Amino acid sequence: MTNIHVLDPGASPLDYYGFELRRHRETAGLTQRQLGDIVSYTGSLVGQIETARKLPTPEFSERVDAALGTGGLLSRLVELVMRSQLPAWFRQVAELQARATEIYSFETHMIHGLLQTEAYARAVLGALDQSNLDDRTAVRLARQSIFEKEEPPVFWAVLSEAALYQETGGLDTMRGQLAHLLAFENNPRINIQVMPFSTGTHAGLQGAFDLYRFASDPTISYTEGYGSGHPTANPDTVKDCSLRYDHLQASALSLRESAELIRRLMEERYGEQRDSDGDPVA
Template sequence: MVHINILDPSASPLDYYGYELRRYREAGGLTQKQLGAVIAYTGSLIGQIETARKLPTSDFSERADAALGTGGLLSRLLPLVLRSQLPAWFQRVAELESRATAICTFQAHMVHGLLQTRTYARAVLGAMDGSNLDGRTAARLARQRILDKARPPGLWTILGESALLQQIGGPVVMREQLAHLLSFAGTPHVNIQVLPHDAGAHAGLQGSFNLYRFAGSATILYTEGYGMGHPTADPENVRDCSLRYDHLRAAALSLRDSAELIRQVMEERYAERQL
């Protein structure tokens, strides 16, 4: 067990968060139990966060900021804390997502992380590894905050029809996930197309990929393997996959027809009366 008196704030963003929480609490003359009573959390949880044994949440950070008069420090630290929980090889990708002005993604078999619900993300992440599932799920969902920025990136997603049919987490989870996809209808910066099975041979048969575009700098192509990611700015590779993406977008259903197919699968394959 980590003892709070030897917590090193430079060890990680989570340690720094815990250090600052403790510092502000003590400056306010509050015990962990007293602060817990003010913000409606247990003193035990506050102790776990102060000793970097538990991840804070957005709600916790906002309440603690207000109670301790931090000027929003903890809420500003939270994205760094959650990003640090991502696998080391994926942290670069999260950084690319946060800086991109446009993201184009083709996902053959699974909904992209920026569009996943909590239960779907948890099922995906827990498929082979059940460790720290709450923290890893929170870290994945934290990436979605970029879609709520004042100037969010344009997100264009092409999903293989298989992503709608692969029953990740079970029918209840899938119904919720497909309903979430439909909730983006009419959102100008989020566009979702489905590549139907009857499209036949297509430009994405070699696998899923993402393109990150930036203002004033080169486009980055990102592909992924098991436990590793491959970002590259190589012009030839970027050009090739940009062309592939154009072909995939042309072969996919229109935005309206894609939404209709998603709705049809949700209502027929994952109908509430069948759950």
């Protein structure tokens, strides 16, 4: 007789997801393999997700919702699952990002997580720790679902030019990442400015920070260290960061100039290198 792993749906959002997935699958009279065939995943993966040994993805959830007629249940649950997998210190920040109507970010050395491609995120997360890298990358990318809401936040990013020069993950990864930034060029809700080296001294030299603004709650300022985050609604801190951000935006390149710089770097620094005969250089 097959030993069926019994989940406690109250143990965690991941266990609850697995419990609901199994319940709806069994109600539909399908085996794990049959459901996998329908949604183009393996039956083994379905089983791993049902037993909370593997994280579901938004795509998997959407396909299963459609196949089992769950009314979007798993797609709603997967957001809770992904958030529960974030480091404990970052969960509050993810909730702030999800609730914010406006997000303002200044980054000094890398692309903000809400703008990262999968390859770039993998390179950043795997720099020191390769364990569970697929799942940790999926969790980071899931945060970007805030831009798919019916009323997504306005996101404004000022990136130091150094973040564009910091080769993360190799040429292909950087080329793809810069192309991703350019994809937002005509999106009025996602705006990207570059702080060029030529600016010299500017208001962000003390480090990266975010500002989260809400429909009715006080504005939150956020800074981050190694393994810790520091959100605060202290009026003096928020006022200082807001003033700094105004100056950063004024000192940075315009949206059009920023896109031109990103495009030039993508072609000149990260473009495919060719030899004198026009063949790609290995």
